[in-house]
Amino acid sequence: MANLAQAIRMALHYGETHLGVTDVFGQDVGAPLGGVFTCSQGLKTAWNAPLDERGIIGTALGIAYAGGKPVAEIQFCDYIYNCIDLLKLCGNAHWSSAGEYHVPIVVMTPVGAGIHGSMYHSHSFESIASHIQGWTIVMPSNAKDAYGLMLSAIADPNPVLFMAPKGLMRAKGDELIPGEPADEKTLHQMIDAPVGDRSQWQPDWPALQDYRVPFSQARIVRPGNGLTVVSYGRQLVQCAAVALELAADGIDAEVLDLRTLYPWDEASVFASVRKTGKLLVVNEDTEVTNFGEHVMRRVTDACFYDLVAPPQLLAGLDVPGVGLAWGYEKHSVPQPEHIAQAMRTLAAARP
Amino acid sequence: MQPNLALQNHRDDTVLTPTFVPGPNDTRWTPPALDAALQVRIHDLMVKARATEEMLIRMMRTGHGYFWIGGPGEEAYGTALGMLVHKGHGPAYDYLHLHYRSSAVVLAMGSEPIDLLRQMRSTVTDPYSKGRNFVNHFAIKPWNIVPVTPTIETQYLMAPGTALMQRRHGGFGCSIVTGGDAGSAEGDFYSAMNWSTRPGGELPVLMLIAQNNYGISTAASTVQNTPNLHQRADGFRIRNARVDGNDPIASWHALVDAMDYVRNERKPFVLQVNCSRLNGHSSSSGAARHDEPDCVQLYEKRLLDDGLATQTELKLVWDKWNALLSDALKTVVAEPMPDREHVLQHVWYRGPAGN
Numbered sequence: 055m056a057n058l059a060q061a062i063r064m065a066l067h068y069g070e071t072h073l074g075v076t077d078v079f080g081q082d083v084g085a086p087l088g089g090v091f092t093c094s095q096g097l098k099t100a101w102n103a104p105l106d107e108r109g110i111i112g113t114a115l116g117i118a119y120a121g122g123k124p125v126a127e128i129q130f131c132d133y134i135y136n137c138i139d140l141l142k143l144c145g146n147a148h149w150s151s152a153g154e155y156h157v158p159i160v161v162m163t164p165v166g167a168g169i170h171g172s173m174y175h176s177h178s179f180e181s182i183a184s185h186i187q188g189w190t191i192v193m194p195s196n197a198k199d200a201y202g203l204m205l206s207a208i209a210d211p212n213p214v215l216f217m218a219p220k221g222l223m224r225a226k227g228d229e230l231i232p233g234e235p236a237d238e239k240t241l242h243q244m245i246d247a248p249v250g251d252r253s254q255w256q257p258d259w260p261a262l263q264d265y266r267v268p269f270s271q272a273r274i275v276r277p278g279n280g281l282t283v284v285s286y287g288r289q290l291v292q293c294a295a296v297a298l299e300l301a302a303d304g305i306d307a308e309v310l311d312l313r314t315l316y317p318w319d320e321a322s323v324f325a326s327v328r329k330t331g332k333l334l335v336v337n338e339d340t341e342v343t344n345f346g347e348h349v350m351r352r353v354t355d356a357c358f359y360d361l362v363a364p365p366q367l368l369a370g371l372d373v374p375g376v377g378l379a380w381g382y383e384k385h386s387v388p389q390p391e392h393i394a395q396a397m398r399t400l401a402a403a404r405p
Numbered sequence: 406m407q408p409n410l411a412l413q414n415h416r417d418d419t420v421l422t423p424t425f426v427p428g429p430n431d432t433r434w435t436p437p438a439l440d441a442a443l444q445v446r447i448h449d450l451m452v453k454a455r456a457t458e459e460m461l462i463r464m465m466r467t468g469h470g471y472f473w474i475g476g477p478g479e480e481a482y483g484t485a486l487g488m489l490v491h492k493g494h495g496p497a498y499d500y501l502h503l504h505y506r507s508s509a510v511v512l513a514m515g516s517e518p519i520d521l522l523r524q525m526r527s528t529v530t531d532p533y534s535k536g537r538n539f540v541n542h543f544a545i546k547p548w549n550i551v552p553v554t555p556t557i558e559t560q561y562l563m564a565p566g567t568a569l570m571q572r573r574h575g576g577f578g579c580s581i582v583t584g585g586d587a588g589s590a591e592g593d594f595y596s597a598m599n600w601s602t603r604p605g606g607e608l609p610v611l612m613l614i615a616q617n618n619y620g621i622s623t624a625a626s627t628v629q630n631t632p633n634l635h636q637r638a639d640g641f642r643i644r645n646a647r648v649d650g651n652d653p654i655a656s657w658h659a660l661v662d663a664m665d666y667v668r669n670e671r672k673p674f675v676l677q678v679n680c681s682r683l684n685g686h687s688s689s690s691g692a693a694r695h696d697e698p699d700c701v702q703l704y705e706k707r708l709l710d711d712g713l714a715t716q717t718e719l720k721l722v723w724d725k726w727n728a729l730l731s732d733a734l735k736t737v738v739a740e741p742m743p744d745r746e747h748v749l750q751h752v753w754y755r756g757p758a759g760n
Binding site for chain 1: 495496500502531532533534535537538542544545546551552554556559561562563564565566567568569570571580592593596597599600603750751752753754756
């Protein structure tokens, strides 16, 4: 099975051959590296930009204004903060111009902890991103969703922020992407650039097919009746694993993968909470003004009389960064044991 | 009486434009000849811009608008620029990344003054923003004028993107970006120069710096170590020049030289236009008239001295535009304002049939 980075790469290839992608660019995105996570190896439209995040977003906006379809990468979301006014301009151009212009761009950026990335390769960005209006924000938790969400992002005529959980980049999926060869060694030989001299290397792309994950559709990863767990990205994988373990103890968690963070699938979340009466939101962004707080508020508004316990948020500690030493990350970013404790506590809660 | 909402997005694409249009067999851009008739036409368009700006300021002072920001003092080079734009839609034509003092550019291209009044009054008929943005924040897709932003530097970053598409397309089209001396202090100005000069990837970008010596209230001389900001381009090996931006004829020739290089050589150029800022930064300083050289007055004296116009003819031009603007104001004040139903329009693009 393809890993998440390979899935993104194949989606970008499908985008440039079938969906009009004109440019995949950013720092180290073109040859020889093809992206620090290899997401853009072998793409015919990939090129290396100056190490200038504002220039990357501004140029993408210009390309889109001139009829192109850019996919711009900010190498790590930790370095996107100086682009926020430009992201705002992308998101408000359609509204501020009274519909005269629209901005069909995709910005992809790796997010989150899990790779011992220290203070500037471990940030989360969804809470701030959700304050930048006009963007669709997605985050996959597996390779097939990464492929499908990227194709939806490329096809969408509005700005889409594609956040890739960097801790899952090498995680292999458990479902084939349409067109992906069944043998992962074959896939590796076809699309992974060799180590060393790559100057003569050309990928041999599989016959990929159009597969899209619609925006604003959450996925029930594990059905249950005891409590609702809403998560996404790397934390979703941890939540699903913990829920499976706790089932042996009679804790019957329903786990939802939000997939699209904005506009998010309120209907699916509300339906689950109305069934279980309990909500736990798990992510690794810092706690204060966390995107999960918004989910909890909406759930409280819509499902107040269905709730049998206070909605809970398990998020990153409100500290300035994720420290390099494991002790820092372990105790500031949710780990399986924290998730298990939160699920147990909520499952035990009684009115 | 119900206003004529069909006026929305009204632009005169044919009658008012003096813009030069290359012939189908032209392989190299050549500008129009600056003959006597065109010099008189320049005056007409400069007055159009000045009279419009004066009306906008009057609207601000008489409660017909919340806030004014604009370009009195930038009519000379702005008019010349607007007349030289290769106007149209798509990468074959020029893209304009304008700052908010560019009324003369847009009016010279053929925009109707009434649309600026609509944006000043924030009516729902404002074709540029439907009452959402300050005046002089244009967005005209048929003419490749991308949305003007209140940020004073971000437009520099977008120009390499449109220019990249033009480089691929070929032809004469270039990307024109205007900013002020204050905006040139931002890193985005330097980013644009860097992105436009990547080895083997040079881009047809014409970067203009309107040097009026002030950023809001801060004297440029106190925050930048040279008044010759165009020379910053030397570090990027970008051809650059400076011109008296209060002189439309000198500006015309400087723009022709710069455009000839950008259009035909497909490389960037930085042109500094030294000009006045006649009414300060915006409403924030009261829009009071400053004692600085007035490009319209200077040009009228020149036309008189050269025998290209009489006092009577010059007065007729002013009377024509002032009368048009007075009528336009009467129309605009009767037009509807945005309301609840407009707030959620255009948040998302839903395709040509959507909102």
